[in-house]
Amino acid sequence: xxxxxxxxxxxxxxxxxxxxxxxxxxxxxxxxxxxxxxxxxxxxxxxxxxxxxxxxxxxxxxxxxxxxxxxxxxxxxxxxxxxxxxxxxxxxxxxxxxxxxxxxxxxxxxxxxxxxxxxxxxxxxxxxxxxxxxxxxxxxxxxxxxxxxxxxxxxxxxxxxxxxxxxxxxxxxxxxxxxxxxxxxxxxxxxxxxxxxxxxxxxxxxxxxxxxxxxxxxxxxxxxxxxxxxxxxxxxxxxxxxxxxxxxxxxxxxxxxxxxxxxxxxxxxxxxxxxxxxxxxxxxxxxxxxxxx
Numbered sequence: 064x065x066x067x068x069x070x071x072x073x074x075x076x077x078x079x080x081x082x083x084x085x086x087x088x089x090x091x092x093x094x095x096x097x098x099x100x101x102x103x104x105x106x107x108x109x110x111x112x113x114x115x116x117x118x119x120x121x122x123x124x125x126x127x128x129x130x131x132x133x134x135x136x137x138x139x140x141x142x143x144x145x146x147x148x149x150x151x152x153x154x155x156x157x158x159x160x161x162x163x164x165x166x167x168x169x170x171x172x173x174x175x176x177x178x179x180x181x182x183x184x185x186x187x188x189x190x191x192x193x194x195x196x197x198x199x200x201x202x203x204x205x206x207x208x209x210x211x212x213x214x215x216x217x218x219x220x221x222x223x224x225x226x227x228x229x230x231x232x233x234x235x236x237x238x239x240x241x242x243x244x245x246x247x248x249x250x251x252x253x254x255x256x257x258x259x260x261x262x263x264x265x266x267x268x269x270x271x272x273x274x275x276x277x278x279x280x281x282x283x284x285x286x287x288x289x290x291x292x293x294x295x296x297x298x299x300x301x302x303x304x305x306x307x308x309x310x311x312x313x314x315x316x317x318x319x320x321x322x323x324x325x326x327x328x329x330x331x332x333x334x335x336x337x338x339x340x341x342x343x344x345x346x347x348x349x350x351x352x353x354x355x356x
Contacts, residue, residue, distance in 0.1 A: 095189045102188070102196030110166075110200055119263075120166035121204060124158040125211055131280070132220045139282050141318050144311055146282070148223075151216040152310040153279035156302035158208040159238065163201050163245035164252070165270045169263060171197070171249070172256035175349065184350040194250075201246045209238060222310060230309045233326060237305035240333035244298040247340025254347035273299045278307075284318045291320060298336045301329045 110116050128151065135146045174180045183193055216222035225231045252269075256262050274280060276290045277300040283291065294300040307315065308324035316323050 095192060095195075098188045098192035099195035099199075102192045103199035106196045106200040107203060110204065116166065116170075120161050121208055121211075124154055124161050124208065125215065127157065128154050128212055128215055129219070132216070139315075139318065140285075142315055144315050147220050148311060149278075149282055149307065149315075150280065151212070151220060151222045152306045153274075153277070153303040154216075155209060155212050155306045156241065156277070156299055157274050157279050158212050159205055159241050159302060160245050160270060160273065160299055162204040162208050163242045164249040165266050166204065167197060167201060167246055167249035168253045168256065168266050170200075171253040172262040173259040175253070176259040176262075180350055190350075197250070198246070201242060205238070205242050225309050233305060234309045236330065237302060237309070237333070240330060240337060241298060241302040241305070244333045244336035244340060247337055247344055248298070251340050251343035251347055254349070273297055276300075278303045282318070284320055298333055301332050305329045305333075 110120075131150055131154075132147050135150055137146055138144060139146050139149055171180070180193070184190060213222070213224075217224060225234055252266070256265050273294070276286065276294040277283070277297065278286070278294070279299070283294075283300070283303070286294075304319070304324065305326065307319075308326060313324075319325075
């Protein structure tokens with residue numbers, strides 16, 4: 064039996080709306096916000112379930128703080144400041160580098176080598192969600208690391224908390240810029256890591272050497288001049304100096320190389336490192352590993 068024009072219109076109105084297929088038949092692409100939230104959850108779960116990551120990335124600076132804080136004593140020559148306070152201000156910078164640089168560089172290198180990055184690139188997930196997930200991991204772990212280090216330093220070693228709102232503000236922007244600089248440098252640095260097996264061996268020496276020459280284990284002004292000049296090229300030295308301005312008395316500037324905290328210069332250099340790391344990441348990041356084609 065043939066349908067009248069009115070019957071055909073009614074049948075059409077009851078038919079389900081067609082969904083426009085996405086490219087390659089992968090289905091509708093998820094929204095960036097939802098995909099980023101899902102990826103952030105995966106990143107955080109993977110980090111906290113990995114004992115090696117917890118020990119090396121999160122607890123290694125804490126171990127350094129407890130061990131060296133228990134060994135060191137006395138005043139820094141030329142000041143009335145306890146040496147442990149100088150070390151504890153510096154180890155906060157080491158903690159930021161551990162979570163934002165070392166942890167991220169190793170993580171990206173492993174995921175690129177085992178094909179995870181390539182497989183994610185082939186899904187409907189916006190590629191930006193991968194980086195936003197890494198950002199969420201870095202922010203959470205860096206804040207947790209900083210709170211742990213400061214809490215232990217205050218409770219066990221009498222490190223004074225920032226005494227003014229201005230110092231709290233300096234802590235906030237120094238932590239933010241330092242995290243951004245180290246994280247973007249870490250992603251860019253992962254490009255030189257050939258495979259997952261060598262990731263730790265290539266990242267750890269850089270992490271350790273920069274701590275030694277940046278005023279974490281020794282007062283910066285007591286280091287040889289060539290070490291000071293070399294350290295000034297990297298962000299760890301400037302983070303450590305910024306954190307000293309937060310936790311140490313202003314009288315300590317008498318032994319700072321410039322005779323002041325140089326907060327404006329610290330902000331500029333960390334911002335330049337963040338911008339340079341972003342450019343380097345854009346130019347070097349690959350969605351395929353050397354053994355995954």
